Amino acid sequence: MSAQSSSSTDVADAGRVPRAGKRDVWLVFWIVPAFYTAFGVIFFALARVMPPPRPDVTTDQMVHFFHAHALTIKIGFGILVLIVGGAGIANGIVAYHMKRMTVGSVMAYCYLGAMSVGALPGCLLVAFCFLTAVYRPGRDPQLLALLYDLGLLSYVGSLGCFATAYFAFAVAILYDKNEIFPKWLAYVSIWQIVTEIMAVPVFVSKAGPFAWNGSIAFWLGVVVFGFWLSCVIVFLMKATERQPVDEPPLD
Amino acid sequence: MANAEQTAADLDAAAASSVSSAARQRTLHTPGDGHMWVMVLGDLIIFGAYFIIFMVHRAMKPQEFLASEVHLNINIGVLNTLVLLASSWFIARSVQAARADDHAQARRLTYLGGLCGVAFILIKAYEWSTKIDQGYTISTNEFFMFYYMLTGVHLFHVSLGLLILSITLRELRNPRRCRLFMVEAGATYWHMVDLLWIVIFALLYVMR
């Protein structure tokens, strides 16, 4: 091929926005927003944990809650049990892009590890507490109340595992010279740690802004998490896009 | 004597850097870096939400909140406010010194600012321990839950600020290059921490 024609091809290429990225990473990427959309539908509409039912209710009211929502809890959490691998995939691709940073792998493994820890007490325990609660009609109300408390306290109150993950994420971004993610995303992750701290009183308070359904301990946390997650998904896409197709596999 | 030497040294330094700082001043720049401003503005929004929620709950139970507020030691609150204001003054002057390329002075001032930050934490710890001794814990009532949580998360920000100031110090100690935007970003964060405290002080201690 003559030099002239290849340079004209280069010019044409430079004009087009390069849609790079590796196809396997793209495949994994698209699972992330798909999973979290399903997750949102399950947690908001079906499983009735977002928003969570109130802590300041009587045992009878807890029994009534499970009775009234048994069907959607079964559908919602039943599906979650099937698709929760998506959470692992989401954590995996973040860890993958973190490994492409200049900081080496320690923070990537921390993130991967801490988020994996969080999957049990922070997500699946409430699923199985609620599924068990609605499994048999006519269970002793006191047992239902225990499952209610255990499920919701673990769901809203699993704090440190995620705080550690956000810490690893923030440190990695701040030290990274490859600019895989923007620096301000590290600060958004620090806000996430703040919301974990503000959720500490859920183990104490039964009503008001610091209860597990409270405006500060729960709702503000959801808002900040929603913002953080949206940013992460957007920047995962950008990071995947900007990855050169011929980048060698990571160590 | 020492003053005269210092003034002379300052003038020399100023003369030497007058070209560079004049050149810098000609290009207006936002102090710090955009990323830190995202942090500051976002943090202010989040805390703003906490403050609004506090006001709403205060309006729902004005008697209880007023009766509880009386038990806070306003003198300690004022002391904390003065300490943090002093630290902000030191940090602001350290940025000026850094801009004038007087890194030694900037370091000294950053140390002083950090020392005030440590003092703030110690005073706050003392205040908490006296309150707990008097029987006012996080589960006493809603006001005290706000008190401990707002001052607690603020304390977390102060600790983070001390970490950031130590990074600023390392930057100022680096002979090869001292990135001004890092010093400014650290100062921006520190001023935010001070601002947050002033609002917390006003809401929890002063508002009647």
Added chain:
Amino acid sequence: MQILAEAEDLPKTANIKTQLVSLWTAPVFGVVLLIAFLAFPGFFPPMSPDMTAEQVAKFYSDHTALIRFSMITFNLCGIMLLPFFIVIVIQMKRMATQSHVFAYCYLTAAVSGATLFALADIFYLVAAFRPDRNPELVMLLNDMAWMIFIAPVGAFVAMNLLLGAAVYFDDGPSPVFPRWVGHYAIATALAMAPAAGAAVFATGPLAWNGVVSFWLRNAAFALFVVVMFFVLRNVLHRQAVDEGVAT
């Protein structure tokens, strides 16, 4: 360690720095967790499995504040020990004369062990949440809390056996760890392994309040973190010097 000025911006410097950050989370949060451990009213002496349901319920209603303070601290700060163990993973990957299989096994074991640790404090906190709960149910939650805190040693046993094996296999000219670390890891695994008996025995040294299951297990773990902190500090320094990052 003095990072060289020329090496400031190199990727391998950031690698060392983030490992240092991870390493230092251990003493910082270790002190916090120690305070939480000392504050928990049920550790000195450790609560007996023999307590009746009424005694357990009374314990939770008498000491609610301290139980909550202690366990919330464990909740918030416990997993901050994970970065420390990840540094060990990274160092295992640096061992020249082996594949990385031990390192990845260590990583998954660490995660599974941390998961159970994250779960235990939740049970204590739920037990303390409603003082008017049926004492039988409070005892059920207390049983699960203790069992999940003390008995799950399998992950840590596996981690230490893997570390020991990795150190023994690392017999090239420049091993990452000194050889005694391998012996020490195996010894720690052996010291902690019997605590699995807490899941089964309700009396004696293997019960969750026993000398072996409570004191030996926790002391061995704490000592491991302390000892390995100093070991890893030296290892990181040597890595930095070898890679031309520091003096």
